[in-house]
Amino acid sequence: MSQDIRDFVTPSCDLLALGEPTHATPVFAEVRNELFAQLVDRGFRSIALETDRVAALVANDFVQDGTGTLDLAMSEGFSHVFGVVEANRRLIAWMREYNDNRPPEERLSFHGFDTQTENTSAPSPRPYLEYARDFLGLDVDIAGTAGDDERWSRTEAVLDAASSPGATAEAYRLRAIAAELLAALRSRKPEPATDGWSRAEIHLMAGIDLLRYHRQCAEPLEPHERYAPLVATRDAIMARNLLDIRAAEAGRGRTLVFAHNLHLRRQASTMHVAGTETTWFPAGALVAPLLGDRYTFVATSLGRSEAIALEEPEPDTYEGFLQKHVTTAWGLLPASEVPSASVRTDPTPRQGYFPLELGILNDADAILHVRG
Numbered sequence: 001m002s003q004d005i006r007d008f009v010t011p012s013c014d015l016l017a018l019g020e021p022t023h024a025t026p027v028f029a030e031v032r033n034e035l036f037a038q039l040v041d042r043g044f045r046s047i048a049l050e051t052d053r054v055a056a057l058v059a060n061d062f063v064q065d066g067t068g069t070l071d072l073a074m075s076e077g078f079s080h081v082f083g084v085v086e087a088n089r090r091l092i093a094w095m096r097e098y099n100d101n102r103p104p105e106e107r108l109s110f111h112g113f114d115t116q117t118e119n120t121s122a123p124s125p126r127p128y129l130e131y132a133r134d135f136l137g138l139d140v141d142i143a144g145t146a147g148d149d150e151r152w153s154r155t156e157a158v159l160d161a162a163s164s165p166g167a168t169a170e171a172y173r174l175r176a177i178a179a180e181l182l183a184a185l186r187s188r189k190p191e192p193a194t195d196g197w198s199r200a201e202i203h204l205m206a207g208i209d210l211l212r213y214h215r216q217c218a219e220p221l222e223p224h225e226r227y228a229p230l231v232a233t234r235d236a237i238m239a240r241n242l243l244d245i246r247a248a249e250a251g252r253g254r255t256l257v258f259a260h261n262l263h264l265r266r267q268a269s270t271m272h273v274a275g276t277e278t279t280w281f282p283a284g285a286l287v288a289p290l291l292g293d294r295y296t297f298v299a300t301s302l303g304r305s306e307a308i309a310l311e312e313p314e315p316d317t318y319e320g321f322l323q324k325h326v327t328t329a330w331g332l333l334p335a336s337e338v339p340s341a342s343v344r345t346d347p348t349p350r351q352g353y354f355p356l357e358l359g360i361l362n363d364a365d366a367i368l369h370v371r372g
Helices: 027-040 056-065 070-076 086-099 126-136 169-186 196-217 223-249 283-294 318-325 358-363
Strands: 015-020 044-052 109-114 254-260 269-273 276-280 295-302 330-334 366-370
Touching: 015 027, 015 283, 027 044, 027 086, 027 254, 027 295, 027 366, 044 056, 044 086, 044 223, 056 070, 056 086, 056 109, 070 086, 109 223, 109 254, 126 169, 126 196, 169 196, 196 223, 223 254, 223 276, 223 283, 283 295, 295 318, 295 358, 318 366
Parallel strands: 015 254, 015 295, 044 109, 044 254, 295 366
Antiparallel strands: 269 276, 330 366
16 A cells, blocks of 8 residues: 555656545545645646636746735635635645745646636636737727626526527627637747736637537526536536646646546546436546546545545445555555445435445546545
8 A cells, every 4th residue: 555646657647637536525635735745756847726727827826936925826816615725725835835946947837727617607708808809909899799797607697598698699709709819819929938828828718618618508408408518518628728738838747637536537427416317528538538648547535534424434335445455544556456346325415425436446547545
């Protein structure tokens, strides 16, 4: 049983995916911090979290050269309430300290690879498109076309096709504007000495992604049919973001990506939403075939947790086996060494815990088990 993630990093791996089975406890983010510190010694120079890619630019500014404050990095540099996770705060503070007095090529960088969407809302694309327009110095009325931001961000715009602006004439006009902005940006020579071009592209792609997401929201589907294409759209965006991050970081070093197991696995993910089984291809399933042996997936599991009232697993379950064989607080072992077992049935939806099952084991190169 290993406590060193470096034992599972092959020479070919440049994107190491570390999952977590639930967002409801910070223990996996705490272990992630320890593992990332080990990986820095193995040539890793960046980390990507399941948080908004545009917002993460604020956190990375602080990490890179101390722009702003730690408080600002946490309040504006994270989405999906991950900015209040103390382990994330310690990660950003440690990365800033590590980078202090180091040359740019040796500094660690922080990325988000998620979209701006929540389960029941998605913001207006207006500010993202306007950022790119302003960088390009063009005179295009985006606000007048987009209208009030609230018409995009309200819950009904995601849950009710009739209330969605995603298929309106204004939305189609915004997509045309976005295409023109992208063509103009791609025809302009990037300036490596500054990150202005890169930031404009990240903002513009975020605006295009939101238009795509809102277009899906406008599809006249039954309530139980709406979730699958939306989560599939989100994961497709996450996959593209991961590939873009790797392209940007390729000359500097390897990348650790940290997100839910369901986003990083190599095959289709399934979850129950509103009584319906929903299946889609997650980011890992889209990225892994393109990267081949450059992609490594470490799935995680949890034995018990007082924080989310998760009890000791039954001995005949996967977690039961791991509880017996992991003798320290947490441990890593090859996925192939975990024998067939039962899937635990005691977790409840409010715990947000997705138990280990055969599909995840077959997708994973290694399992990290936290005893709890």
